[in-house]
Amino acid sequence: MTTALPTPPALPAFTREVRLVTTPPGLPAVEHFALAEVPLPPPGPGHVLVRNTHFLVFPGLRTLIGGEVDGVPLPALHAGDALFGPAVGEVVAAADDSPLRPGDTVSHLLGWREHALLPVTGCTPLDGALPDPVAHLAQGSAAYGALTRLAHVGPGDTVLVTGAAGAVGSLAGRIARLLGADRVIGTTGSREKAERLVSECGYDAVVLRGGTRPFAARLAEVAPGGIDVLLDTVGGEQLTAALGAARQGARFALVGALSGQLSAARRGGSAPTEIDAFRIVVKGVSVRGYSGADHPGVEAEWTERFGGWLRSGEIGFPHVRIPGMARAPQALTELIEGRHFGAVVVEL
Template structure:
């Protein structure tokens, strides 16, 4: 048995960014790791998630000099908790570090689905997939045969939304992305019927009209700004907009101008609803029941954009903000996942 871990490497935020964050906004350090108290365990992180919401957290929410937070998957390596046995794989939010001391109330012991990779609990089975699922089923209430438009479609939520929309019976699925290569990926690999490059210098409204000539019923908004304006213009009557994110304003210092056609929401009886996935945790079991059979069968795969090594966590985060990832952006810290043990209980 290896000696108990007594230090942890971690990343802190050293200053508030001005616009796009830079590496100098962060600092790495190594600190002693306190011994777990009764009811606690030491977790060695294997996977870290980097997400767009973290950019907003940098402006005020994250405390300077303190360890940062984020979705993580780790293995229990030392325990004083009956519910957290050594070897258990757990989901928690003590990210941006190599090891963490957690209590049972702070983690979820992950089920082990045969044929499904553990890291999918940061992707399609994690907050990313849950965001897309809630957007489609609870907020937009997608119906079979309807046309769907997804912005930032090659990102984590976007790739999940396209796949889930297809499984849920959508008709035409259209996406926008930031490069010709991503556009090809959407249509050739990820199941989108049409896609366009929003950086091509052409009118967003015109490109969307060509991709969805009969209009759209549902818009999954990850961008805001001019993408939202274009989607409102393309909406059919009684359309629904699920607003997940606003990449267009994260580094701008101020929000972009409101869509000029907002009154179309009234004229077309369109419903726009923003939401936080944290308020829909009760949908997790439903998501797993729906998706696990499709993942096992190979009907869909979880596309992750993997950065290797804890020391490259900041690189992964900044690359995600620049749109360099295709699919969910994650960082792999540890060795390959052990052989899964079949356990189909959610």
């Protein structure tokens, strides 16, 4: 008696993706996007078809949509283009000679669609280094790289993290603590987020922005002895104030500039601010921007350490899961408005 092999499931002939309908004059809103149904051919040689399960909503899309991509390693988005970004999913079809097989879990950069047809070289197999594949969408690599390669955080350091409730900042506090920092201070715009940063994310204190009192005065109250390290995701007045609080030899690592990137008055590719050059000189402050491309070994090192910290319970992955492709454009608007805590992930 012979047993028939199971019939592979039929591949979908169409899939859905989120497209930019028109380039917005200011910040993108829901009306600037649309769901489109598009044909889905089978994978040819050297390609695989991936069914996406989750993808990341990230503020860098504002820059790509605004078109100011000089120096950015990603292309601008034009009207009619499908959005893209970090995603995880399951291989559902592959060419016979492909090293990836149906059922493999991978990460790639073709999110914002239900299925991704892409080269094998564009996929990273996920080998179980992290207990949950979705954690591969965490943005901790930038914080870890900046704190270890540029700021060299260690015992005795007081660390300030701006934009602490975002995807990078919500991990940065615990990372700084695990690297040996004595005191970690964050900034955010709401008391609710401030409470979560202290109770969940390793922060000792949080400086609230907004209101009538100058931000620099509030920072001075929370860090009367000054700061040794800045991990900056915001720029603007927070960078200016951090320089005023810098101790001798302070190390500033800049990983973002959301004050300009998410400004309705700009196009996402600039964030001018005023800083005191005299203080940089007399305090011996180093100010460096962090780019992952300049530190190719960081990603693997971060993944290994992140996996160990997750399993030991020393760190978590703060994020919100937004259900369904149809809600993805709204999720981007909510991210820009600062409504969420941690990373924003769309779950398909």
